[in-house]
Amino acid sequence: MSTTAILRSEWIKIRSVRSISGSLIAVFLVTMVVTVLTFATVGQAEADNADAELVFGAFYALNFGQIAAISFGATAISSEYLNGALRMSLAAVPRRIHFYTVKMSLVGGAALAVGLVTAFSTFLLGQLFMGEYAIGLGEPGALRAAFGGGIYLALMALLAAGLTVLLRSAVAVLSLLIPFILIVSFVVGDVAGSAADYLPDRAGQLVLRQHPEGSLGPWAGLAVTAAWAAAALLAGWWALRRRDA
Numbered sequence: 732m733s734t735t736a737i738l739r740s741e742w743i744k745i746r747s748v749r750s751i752s753g754s755l756i757a758v759f760l761v762t763m764v765v766t767v768l769t770f771a772t773v774g775q776a777e778a779d780n781a782d783a784e785l786v787f788g789a790f791y792a793l794n795f796g797q798i799a800a801i802s803f804g805a806t807a808i809s810s811e812y813l814n815g816a817l818r819m820s821l822a823a824v825p826r827r828i829h830f831y832t833v834k835m836s837l838v839g840g841a842a843l844a845v846g847l848v849t850a851f852s853t854f855l856l857g858q859l860f861m862g863e864y865a866i867g868l869g870e871p872g873a874l875r876a877a878f879g880g881g882i883y884l885a886l887m888a889l890l891a892a893g894l895t896v897l898l899r900s901a902v903a904v905l906s907l908l909i910p911f912i913l914i915v916s917f918v919v920g921d922v923a924g925s926a927a928d929y930l931p932d933r934a935g936q937l938v939l940r941q942h943p944e945g946s947l948g949p950w951a952g953l954a955v956t957a958a959w960a961a962a963a964l965l966a967g968w969w970a971l972r973r974r975d976a
Contacts, residue, residue, distance in 0.1 A: 737833040754803040762796035770860035786941040800884040804891030809901035842888035847881030872941035879938030886960045893963030897970045931959040
């Protein structure tokens with residue numbers, strides 16, 4: 732089967748399986764809803780704080796969008812482990828590396844497209860509520876943060892996708908990653924200090940900061956998240972190559 736045919740078939744899976752398409756759409760919708768609720772209520776009050784970082788604050792809602800991105804990465808893969816779907820996929824595409832590469836490329840590409848739209852939209856929408864504190868994409872660091880935010884969401888989706896192949900369960904991956912990002916990462920950050928900058932979420936979110944502090948710069952932090960995603964994808968490929976479908 733050609734690469735184009737595999738891409739077409741995998742795209743049909745994403746569109747037709749509600750849990751997959753729903754989680755991808757949720758990346759955008761959840762971020763927009765949180766943006767409106769946050770900026771309409773406390774946006775200007777927070778901006779009036781002397782320590783406020785307006786660029787980083789503009790992307791606050793991505794903290795919730797990333798949960799949907801992780802869910803998309805996990806559910807896009809876990810559907811292969813239901814009702815023998817993986818056996819049928821590998822029967823159609825016997826070369827596992829070909830199947831794996833195309834599938835992960837599509838997951839990453841879809842997450843990147845939605846992530847970029849989401850990052851730019853949350854920035855522009857939030858500023859509508861900021862009045863005199865509103866900033867534009869010309870603000871130093873803002874354009875970089877918008878592009879980086881979209882890339883960050885795609886990397887988190889790929890991290891989840893790779894781990895799902897390894898663990899064969901979206902539930903296991905979501906149970907691992909979501910508490911880690913929402914709770915453990917902050918606890919470790921308070922204890923480990925600058926070493927916590929190398930955690931996948933904290934490193935990647937440095938690209939959202941106008942003036943990042945610590946040992947990593949904004950793009951270096953995103954590269955650390957990319958390394959985590961690459962490690963998960965390699966682990967997933969090892970599992971797919973070694974195990975029976």
